[in-house]
Amino acid sequence: METMSSDHYDLIIIGGGPIGMSLSIALRHSGLSVLLLEARKEPEKNKDPRPLAFSHGSRLILQRLGVWEALSEVTPIKAIHISNRGGFGRTLLTASEIDVPALGYVILHHDIFRVMHEKLQDCGVDYLTEAQVTQLECNVAEGQVKFQHNGKLKQATANLLVLADGGRLIGQVEEITQHVQDYEQWAIVSRIEASESQCGMAYERFTSDGPVAMLPFGKNFSLVWTVSPSVAQEILSLDDATFLARLHSHFGDRIGKFTCTGKRSGFPLALKYATPVAGRRVVLIGNAAQTLHPVAGQGFNLGLRDAWELSGEIIETPSDIGSPVMLSKYRAKRKTDSGGGRIFTDSLVKIFSNENILLQGMRGIGLSALDCFPPAKRFVAKRMMFGSRG
Numbered sequence: 001m002e003t004m005s006s007d008h009y010d011l012i013i014i015g016g017g018p019i020g021m022s023l024s025i026a027l028r029h030s031g032l033s034v035l036l037l038e039a040r041k042e043p044e045k046n047k048d049p050r051p052l053a054f055s056h057g058s059r060l061i062l063q064r065l066g067v068w069e070a071l072s073e074v075t076p077i078k079a080i081h082i083s084n085r086g087g088f089g090r091t092l093l094t095a096s097e098i099d100v101p102a103l104g105y106v107i108l109h110h111d112i113f114r115v116m117h118e119k120l121q122d123c124g125v126d127y128l129t130e131a132q133v134t135q136l137e138c139n140v141a142e143g144q145v146k147f148q149h150n151g152k153l154k155q156a157t158a159n160l161l162v163l164a165d166g167g168r169l170i171g172q173v174e175e176i177t178q179h180v181q182d183y184e185q186w187a188i189v190s191r192i193e194a195s196e197s198q199c200g201m202a203y204e205r206f207t208s209d210g211p212v213a214m215l216p217f218g219k220n221f222s223l224v225w226t227v228s229p230s231v232a233q234e235i236l237s238l239d240d241a242t243f244l245a246r247l248h249s250h251f252g253d254r255i256g257k258f259t260c261t262g263k264r265s266g267f268p269l270a271l272k273y274a275t276p277v278a279g280r281r282v283v284l285i286g287n288a289a290q291t292l293h294p295v296a297g298q299g300f301n302l303g304l305r306d307a308w309e310l311s312g313e314i315i316e317t318p319s320d321i322g323s324p325v326m327l328s329k330y331r332a333k334r335k336t337d338s339g340g341g342r343i344f345t346d347s348l349v350k351i352f353s354n355e356n357i358l359l360q361g362m363r364g365i366g367l368s369a370l371d372c373f374p375p376a377k378r379f380v381a382k383r384m385m386f387g388s389r390g
């Protein structure tokens with residue numbers, strides 16, 4: 001029987017989404033051997049319409065990766081207006097209050113995918129697209145993957161496997177459990193033109209059906225509208241004029257009339273997180289480690305910090321890649337940030353997607369109190385920008 005040949009690497013990264021690609025780019029000067037396996041084809045053929053709002057802290061990381069300068073359309077968020085539909089209370093967070101050029105930035109998911117894909121061509125990484133990992137196995141000495149590429153089953157081994165696949169293969173790692181809680185909500189995303197141009201303000205409006213965010217993008221807006229699964233199907237099938245009228249009655253008059261919309265897409269929402277985030281010769285980062293509700297725009301930011309901290313740990317102790325000591329140091333470093341981001345986001349969803357009258361009143365009081373107490377506002381803004389190190 002013919003045996004499959006196997007290459008050995010320092011690191012194999014499974015999943016070339018934005019977080020797997022970020023880790024690969026962060027290791028470009030390390031001299032380590034890295035294999036990155038991505039199931040999808042090249043980015044232009046896979047336009048992902050999701051807007052990504054990321055923080056000032058993530059911008060600093062993207063600059064160090066040499067990715068920031070190449071993004072084609074980046075819209076700064078100068079202020080965030082948070083309000084509570086059907087109740088009193090609102091707050092305004094501004095960049096000038098915390099002395100940063102912008103609270104965050106909005107880009108499109110497929111733009112970052114395209115830029116990172118190009119950057120990876122000369123990073124010294126073995127980067128394969130249309131490479132679907134089918135099997136993982138880990139022991140104390142190494143991790144092994146089997147994958148389909150160019151119609152062939154191949155295999156490779158490494159000192160450390162990094163799961164950056166959004167969590168699809170966690171079931172194959174014995175020591176790690178994935179916890180899943182369906183929010184029974186969908187996010188509808190679309191590009192929206194309004195009679196008033198955007199002026200750098202992002203709107204987050206909490207309603208009992210779920211939050212609706214209108215992010216500044218280009219001259220217009222990018223919508224993330226959370227609704228129940230049955231309403232999502234109905235909204236996705238509406239004609240444009242009826243959709244815009246319905247959105248207007250839900251969102252209100254803050255940015256005038258809605259005049260035009262792009263293609264609509266829907267994403268089912270669930271909280272998923274893994275415990276522990278590392279096992280024998282394997283570690284999880286990005287959505288594989290924690291998939292959050294998009295309400296606070298924290299998922300990509302947390303994942304980027306996972307990739308950045310892991311690259312730091314690897315570069316610091318290259319002879320120790322994948323050892324229990326290295327992995328436990330990484331886990332300890334990420335615990336507070338990732339747990340805090342999850343609890344913060346999950347609490348926002350639960351407190352603000354609730355019809356309880358008492359809670360509605362408390363939401364209003366909370367938002368008004370936040371608005372009157374600048375140190376608390378600065379704390380929330382910094383938490384959103386830099387995570388637990390804010």
Ligand SMILES: Cc1cc2nc3c(=O)[nH]c(=O)nc-3n(C[C@H](O)[C@H](O)[C@H](O)COP(=O)(O)OP(=O)(O)OC[C@H]3O[C@@H](n4cnc5c(N)ncnc54)[C@H](O)[C@@H]3O)c2cc1C
Nearest residue numbers: 015017018019039053133165166286287294297299300301
């Ligand atoms: C509607 C919506 C809006 C959002 N808005 C924001 C926001 O404003 N701000 C923010 O910070 N976050 C936001 N997020 C979250 C953000 O999109 C994610 O956190 C981010 O995409 C995670 O990237 P990732 O690389 O970890 O995972 P993914 O993007 O899921 O990438 C995983 C990659 O792994 C590949 N893969 C999977 N299985 C295999 C396999 N077996 N073999 C090889 N490759 C495989 C996939 O093809 C994919 O490319 C939003 C999410 C949604 C749904």
